[in-house]
Amino acid sequence: MNDHPATGGLPDRGSPVRVWDLPTRLFHWALVLAVLSAFVSRKFGDAMLVWHMANGYAILVLVLFRLLWGLFGSTTARFRSFLTGPGAVIDYLRANLKGEHPRFVGHNPAGGWSVAALLTILALQGVTGLFASDDILVKGPLAFLVSDKTVALASTIHRLSFLALLALVTLHLGAVLFYLAKGDNLILPMFTGDKTPSQLPSDAPPVRMRSNGRALMLLVLALGVVWAGISLWKW
Amino acid sequence: MKKIILALAVASVTAVSALSALAEESNPAIVHRQGIYKTMAGHMTAMKSILFLGFEAPADLAFHAQGILDGFGHMGNAYPPGSDKGETKAKPEIWTQPDKVKQRAMDAVGAAKALVAATAGTDKGATIAAFKSMGEKCKACHDDFRKE
Ligand code: HEM
Numbered sequence: 592m593n594d595h596p597a598t599g600g601l602p603d604r605g606s607p608v609r610v611w612d613l614p615t616r617l618f619h620w621a622l623v624l625a626v627l628s629a630f631v632s633r634k635f636g637d638a639m640l641v642w643h644m645a646n647g648y649a650i651l652v653l654v655l656f657r658l659l660w661g662l663f664g665s666t667t668a669r670f671r672s673f674l675t676g677p678g679a680v681i682d683y684l685r686a687n688l689k690g691e692h693p694r695f696v697g698h699n700p701a702g703g704w705s706v707a708a709l710l711t712i713l714a715l716q717g718v719t720g721l722f723a724s725d726d727i728l729v730k731g732p733l734a735f736l737v738s739d740k741t742v743a744l745a746s747t748i749h750r751l752s753f754l755a756l757l758a759l760v761t762l763h764l765g766a767v768l769f770y771l772a773k774g775d776n777l778i779l780p781m782f783t784g785d786k787t788p789s790q791l792p793s794d795a796p797p798v799r800m801r802s803n804g805r806a807l808m809l810l811v812l813a814l815g816v817v818w819a820g821i822s823l824w825k826w
Numbered sequence: 827m828k829k830i831i832l833a834l835a836v837a838s839v840t841a842v843s844a845l846s847a848l849a850e851e852s853n854p855a856i857v858h859r860q861g862i863y864k865t866m867a868g869h870m871t872a873m874k875s876i877l878f879l880g881f882e883a884p885a886d887l888a889f890h891a892q893g894i895l896d897g898f899g900h901m902g903n904a905y906p907p908g909s910d911k912g913e914t915k916a917k918p919e920i921w922t923q924p925d926k927v928k929q930r931a932m933d934a935v936g937a938a939k940a941l942v943a944a945t946a947g948t949d950k951g952a953t954i955a956a957f958k959s960m961g962e963k964c965k966a967c968h969d970d971f972r973k974e
Contacts, residue, residue, distance in 0.1 A: 728964075
């Protein structure tokens with residue numbers, strides 16, 4: 592009677608399990624807002640790009656924080672827990688093609704690599720932005736360090752990698768919608784942090800959570816590194 | 827002896843024409859328009875230093891604004907047929923959508939005139955607004971017609 596069509600008949604009982612810690616969730620939604628606003632402020636905002644650059648710095652801090660959290664954070668946030676070998680990815684995709692619905696505590700093997708790809712592209716986007724110029728009235732804060740040719744190259748990469756970012760985001764959204772169509776809502780857990788037992792594998796390993804204080808320390812560290820990376824050159 | 831002279835002559839003619847073929851790689855129309863764009867961008871940068879970075883030369887704003895307007899006046903025939911060949915970032919659409927290019931150019935000229943007018947006064951806020959709107963018009967054309 593507890594049968595849940597989307598879970599292949601698995602009873603949906605038991606209490607929800609915390610899979611995403613607060614820092615990861617805050618990171619995720621802050622990043623979404625910052626990327627949206629980086630785009631909107633470039634396309635429709637002030638020609639001086641003040642807001643766009645502030646957004647860009649925020650994204651750099653967020654990405655750096657996420658890299659640190661991927662090393663020192665809770666289990667589901669760690670790269671070691673979700674960056675698998677190609678075999679696991681292929682198995683996972685094959686299982687989906689066959690209509691199966693493999694479950695994971697955190698990211699699935701394909702999703703894990705899409706996280707890595709997104710972070711890489713965002714880092715590229717942020718760093719090239721520091722050296723970019725619109726050739727009209729805005730220069731990234733580090734453009735003065737390199738030759739005009741390099742500035743032109745950084746600007747080109749900055750414009751093109753945004754298209755790559757869009758492609759990855761589309762893929763990301765597509766995957767989430769695919770899951771939603773199967774009745775597995777992955778969006779809600781990114782808000783609440785919890786998955787229901789039916790969304791988890793039966794042999795789910797326990798998630799080891801790290802404290803918010805640790806995350807805050809890493810965030811401050813990321814902030815300091817980005818600040819130093821941008822300002823120390825002027826001395 | 828005659829043969830040697832002849833051979834030398836042939837060789838030098840070949841060399842000279844090969845060299846001039848090389849020089850044609852940088853199409854004069856491209857070199858000219860890029861030069862003008864750079865000049866205008868130079869005026870923009872100088873204005874930025876006065877308006878935002880604290881360089882004290884408010885009287886020069888009018889000179890730079892006029893320089894930008896003059897730049898547009900001296901673009902000449904900036905995109906003649908064939909000037910898509912060479913070191914250029916002009917998109918092919920420049921030659922297939924002349925009306926739209928003209929529109930973008932007229933928008934920019936309008937903004938340059940407004941900038942000249944604003945710098946004739948002493949209202950810094952008005953100049954800043956006109957300066958930003960100038961930048962937006964440059965950018966609008968780049969978004970449409972300049973390669974990434
Ligand atoms: C990491 C997040 C960032 C994202 C998603 C992003 C996105 C974008 C986008 C979509 C454009 C417009 C490209 C186009 O018109 O085709 C742009 C342009 C630009 N961005 Fe960023 N950006 C980021 C970070 C930065 C940073 C950190 C800086 C420098 C502080 C920066 C400086 C610039 C500049 C100077 C331009 C103008 C180049 C142009 O007009 O095409 N950006 N950015």
